[in-house]
Amino acid sequence: MNMHFRWLWLLLFSLFLTSCGYNEIQRLDEQVKSAWSQTLNQYERRADLVPKLVNSVDAFMTHEKEVLTEVTEARSRVGQIRISADDLDNPALMQRFAEAQGQLGSALSRLLAVAENYPQLKSDSLFLDLLTQLEGTENRIATERGRYIQAVQNYNVFIRQFPNVITAKVLGYPILENYGVDREDALRRDPEVRFGNSR
Numbered sequence: 063m064n065m066h067f068r069w070l071w072l073l074l075f076s077l078f079l080t081s082c083g084y085n086e087i088q089r090l091d092e093q094v095k096s097a098w099s100q101t102l103n104q105y106e107r108r109a110d111l112v113p114k115l116v117n118s119v120d121a122f123m124t125h126e127k128e129v130l131t132e133v134t135e136a137r138s139r140v141g142q143i144r145i146s147a148d149d150l151d152n153p154a155l156m157q158r159f160a161e162a163q164g165q166l167g168s169a170l171s172r173l174l175a176v177a178e179n180y181p182q183l184k185s186d187s188l189f190l191d192l193l194t195q196l197e198g199t200e201n202r203i204a205t206e207r208g209r210y211i212q213a214v215q216n217y218n219v220f221i222r223q224f225p226n227v228i229t230a231k232v233l234g235y236p237i238l239e240n241y242g243v244d245r246e247d248a249l250r251r252d253p254e255v256r257f258g259n260s261r
Contacts, residue, residue: 082225082229083223083225083229083230084229087217087226087230087235090213090216090221091235093213094147094210094214095147095150096147096213097209097210097212097214099146100210101206101207105140105203109140109141111192112166112170113134113137115133115173115192115193115196116133118188118189119177122177122182126176129169129173129176130173132169133166133170135169136169139162140162140165140166143162150238153239156239170196177189214238214240215240218238218240
């Protein structure tokens with residue numbers, strides 16, 4: 063009798079696992095982590111381009127050392143934040159990462175705006191090649207962030223459905239905040255525009 067009870071229990075438990083959404087939660091969780099890893103990969107590519115870009119413009123921008131310093135410091139702050147797909151449920155770290163990436167993007171935009179004042183620089187083949195690579199990387203970052211946002215949405219929708227919500231709570235799978243939600247007000251704000259040598 064005891065053996066029959068064990069087999070019955072095992073059968074019921076197996077049926078429960080097939081309908082509780084456990085496997086799908088695992089798949090969606092891995093999809094979110096994979097999408098975030100790809101996004102990080104593109105951010106890293108951008109950070110790797112920054113020193114090359116700064117070196118290529120350094121000789122031309124003799125009066126713009128402040129801009130170059132700003133870009134270098136922003137890249138340094140990005141490099142100090144170690145983040146992985148396992149950190150997605152750490153809102154404070156994610157916010158620090160997003161802020162550092164935003165500062166780097168802003169510093170690069172300022173550098174490129176100042177570069178417009180240097181016709182020799184705009185015709186330099188190394189600078190133009192790096193600019194093309196940076197542009198492509200920014201596009202890839204946007205694409206990967208979009209994939210990450212979609213993966214988080216799919217994951218969140220699935221773990222909020224019944225009976226998956228029970229499985230997710232029991233196993234400790236939290237609802238994830240999507241990219242930029244914690245910075246919504248900052249993202250909606252009009253960007254600061256600077257021209258030429260204005261400080």
